[in-house]
Amino acid sequence: MRKSILLSMLALAALPVIAQDSARVQRGNEVFQYWCAPCHAPGPRHPGTQALDALYQGAKPGVLEDRNDLVPEITATFVRTGVSIMPPFRKTEISDDDLAALAAYLAP
Amino acid sequence: MSVPPGISERVFSQAIGQFERAVGREWVFTSDEDVALYSDAYTPLWNEAEAKTASAAVAPASAEEVQAVMRVANEHGIPMYPISTGRNLGYGGSAPVLSGSVVLDLKRMNRILEVDERNAYALVEPGVSYFDLYRHIQDNGLKLWIDCPDPGWGSVIGNALDHGAGFTANPYRDHFDAHCGMEIVLANGDLVRLGMGALPNAKTWQQYKYGYGPYLDGIFSQSNFGVVTKMGFWLMPEPEAYLEGTVNVPGHDDVIPLIDIMSYLMNSAIQNAGTMLSSPVRFAAAQDPQLRTMLTRADDEAKQALNRFAAERGIPFWSNILKFYGPEEVIKAQWAYAQRRLGKIPGAQFVDGPTYRFPLTPEQIATVRDEGDFGIPTLSIFSIGARSAFNPTPTTGHLWFSPVIPMSGEAVIESQRVLAGVLQELGRDTSIAVFPQSYHQRTFVILVGFPVLHDVDANRQVRDVFRRLIDVAGEHGWGEYRTHTAFMDDCARVYSYNDHALLRLQETLKDAIDPKGILSAGRYGIWPRQLRRNRA
Numbered sequence: 352m353r354k355s356i357l358l359s360m361l362a363l364a365a366l367p368v369i370a371q372d373s374a375r376v377q378r379g380n381e382v383f384q385y386w387c388a389p390c391h392a393p394g395p396r397h398p399g400t401q402a403l404d405a406l407y408q409g410a411k412p413g414v415l416e417d418r419n420d421l422v423p424e425i426t427a428t429f430v431r432t433g434v435s436i437m438p439p440f441r442k443t444e445i446s447d448d449d450l451a452a453l454a455a456y457l458a459p
Numbered sequence: 460m461s462v463p464p465g466i467s468e469r470v471f472s473q474a475i476g477q478f479e480r481a482v483g484r485e486w487v488f489t490s491d492e493d494v495a496l497y498s499d500a501y502t503p504l505w506n507e508a509e510a511k512t513a514s515a516a517v518a519p520a521s522a523e524e525v526q527a528v529m530r531v532a533n534e535h536g537i538p539m540y541p542i543s544t545g546r547n548l549g550y551g552g553s554a555p556v557l558s559g560s561v562v563l564d565l566k567r568m569n570r571i572l573e574v575d576e577r578n579a580y581a582l583v584e585p586g587v588s589y590f591d592l593y594r595h596i597q598d599n600g601l602k603l604w605i606d607c608p609d610p611g612w613g614s615v616i617g618n619a620l621d622h623g624a625g626f627t628a629n630p631y632r633d634h635f636d637a638h639c640g641m642e643i644v645l646a647n648g649d650l651v652r653l654g655m656g657a658l659p660n661a662k663t664w665q666q667y668k669y670g671y672g673p674y675l676d677g678i679f680s681q682s683n684f685g686v687v688t689k690m691g692f693w694l695m696p697e698p699e700a701y702l703e704g705t706v707n708v709p710g711h712d713d714v715i716p717l718i719d720i721m722s723y724l725m726n727s728a729i730q731n732a733g734t735m736l737s738s739p740v741r742f743a744a745a746q747d748p749q750l751r752t753m754l755t756r757a758d759d760e761a762k763q764a765l766n767r768f769a770a771e772r773g774i775p776f777w778s779n780i781l782k783f784y785g786p787e788e789v790i791k792a793q794w795a796y797a798q799r800r801l802g803k804i805p806g807a808q809f810v811d812g813p814t815y816r817f818p819l820t821p822e823q824i825a826t827v828r829d830e831g832d833f834g835i836p837t838l839s840i841f842s843i844g845a846r847s848a849f850n851p852t853p854t855t856g857h858l859w860f861s862p863v864i865p866m867s868g869e870a871v872i873e874s875q876r877v878l879a880g881v882l883q884e885l886g887r888d889t890s891i892a893v894f895p896q897s898y899h900q901r902t903f904v905i906l907v908g909f910p911v912l913h914d915v916d917a918n919r920q921v922r923d924v925f926r927r928l929i930d931v932a933g934e935h936g937w938g939e940y941r942t943h944t945a946f947m948d949d950c951a952r953v954y955s956y957n958d959h960a961l962l963r964l965q966e967t968l969k970d971a972i973d974p975k976g977i978l979s980a981g982r983y984g985i986w987p988r989q990l991r992r993n994r995a
Contacts (some may be wrong), residue, residue, distance in 0.1 A: 357670060376811060389590070389612070389838040394825070396839040402846040431496065435853040436844045438500030442587075443486075443518045443566040457684065 379456025501856025611836020951984025
């Protein structure tokens with residue numbers, strides 16, 4: 352009984368953190384759909400997906416949302432430096448807060 | 460922190476502090492890391508001393524903040540370089556022509572101020588992209604279409620100011636021509652509304668283009684005379700239907716009657732949309748080493764060889780898609796009439812394309828030939844140069860050489876011969892010179908694409924070829940409609956009638972409107988008085 356009360360209290364204390372994380376991931380999803388999906392969504396006519404499919408040859412998914420190895424540092428690096436024909440994104444486009452949210456959304 | 464040319468660190472620090480008070484500290488960027496984001500992602504000057512770089516960036520959120528920033532810049536003589544979304548990749552992106560300028564980043568000004576369905580227009584700020592305007596129209600269920608270029612993340616205002624074009628019906632696809640009403644912040648911070656917007660209680664700013672007195676809008680496009688902070692655009696009401704068909708003609712010289720008839724159909728508003736001329740046989744011949752040399756010749760032997768090649772392979776020499784927007788019974792009649800006119804060319808063949816009614820379903824959108832025909836913005840154009848199953852070695856960008864030539868078959872033949880000749884002479888792939896040619900109003904714009912790489916020598920060779928093409932095209936009376944910032948002086952130089960009278964007039968205007976010469980020095984070849992020595 353005491354243990355369950357203790358666990359409930361711990362869970363209640365963690366709620367704001369969970370809510371904060373959930374809001375951040377939700378925001379990351381919005382950032383992805385706005386900025387990234389036009390190139391990186393599944394299916395044809397998405398040059399980012401097409402390029403990653405050709406690069407990985409099946410070793411990894413070409414669709415970014417299907418990846419399970421995109422640690423936040425990788426997302427941040429590609430967004431701020433670009434690669435091949437993908438340009439870097441300015442902070443007026445993807446702010447540092449939005450980049451953190453995007454990285455959280457794509458993180459394993 | 461780097462400083463703009465001719466500005467002391469003390470003065471620049473003072474100006475930066477004033478910028479921060481004008482727009483908020485978080486929207487003034489001075490660290491090397493942040494400023495590097497304003498480099499030209501597709502620069503043909505990669506890793507060279509001449510690569511264009513900014514000293515700082517300032518991002519206002521309103522016309523009032525733009526005014527405050529420009530007053531500070533004018534007080535101190537700080538060179539400023541406005542960008543709207545900074546996504547005109549291939550034309551310089553977000554990097555200034557004059558290195559060391561402060562980029563005035565207008566991306567945060569992203570409000571769609573009005574979309575009027577009854578009169579079919581929109582009023583937007585410079586940070587609004589084609590995606591933004593399209594989504595706004597879709598989210599609000601408005602029966603209006605935008606006309607968008609490739610790609611769709613560019614600024615509606617920025618693309619129009621650079622004379623960009625799209626793919627739908629003719630009255631909307633020349634984006635500057637489709638604008639109505641502008642708001643400008645001048646170099647001294649003064650705010651001006653053009654056209655009917657000059658009336659304090661204007662009721663027709665987005666409905667009547669001219670206002671009263673001289674029509675000034677044009678001098679704020681492809682120039683550096685002001686910062687455009689609002690702009691109106693006419694939009695197309697959603698049509699009932701779309702229909703397309705293709706005409707193929709068999710012989711080399713058939714391009715002359717083909718384009719004469721297309722010209723008649725377009726100028727009569729029967730063929731009422733943007734379209735492309737292509738040459739399947741010229742493209743195929745360019746892949747054949749034996750025939751490739753024929754593409755640079757206009758003699759009978761070359762024509763006959765190419766005609767034989769076309770006949771043997773069963774490939775049309777010329778092919779042209781026609782596109783129609785409107786009520787189904789009307790556009791079917793237009794296509795039937797077009798076939799009657801074009802059918803006078805011996806051997807002409809017609810292929811019916813799809814007919815669509817609107818709105819399109821998601822399944823239809825996924826299978827249309829080009830979303831741009833339906834005013835749907837995408838980024839699919841980036842498949843050019845990106846890694847793919849067909850392209851194992853991706854590029855890091857591209858450039859477009861894009862001269863304007865007359866809408867006639869003779870001009871198409873001559874321009875193909877001349878430009879392919881230059882490419883052949885310089886050892887380049889001539890097949891890129893036979894890129895499909897885009898119809899504009901009474902002209903074609905040729906698009907010859909060049910890859911940009913992280914390779915200094917390769918980029919230098921591309922720049923040499925590009926400059927040679929500008930000069931040769933200029934000698935033939937063909938000038939560029941738009942160019943990358945690295946070639947703005949070169950393209951301006953060939954518009955030289957009467958000892959560069961046009962450029963001298965532009966400089967007179969520059970000196971009067973921006974006497975300290977702080978706005979976008981060098982853009983489209985217009986330099987302020989103190990920097991004219993930079994001019995080639």
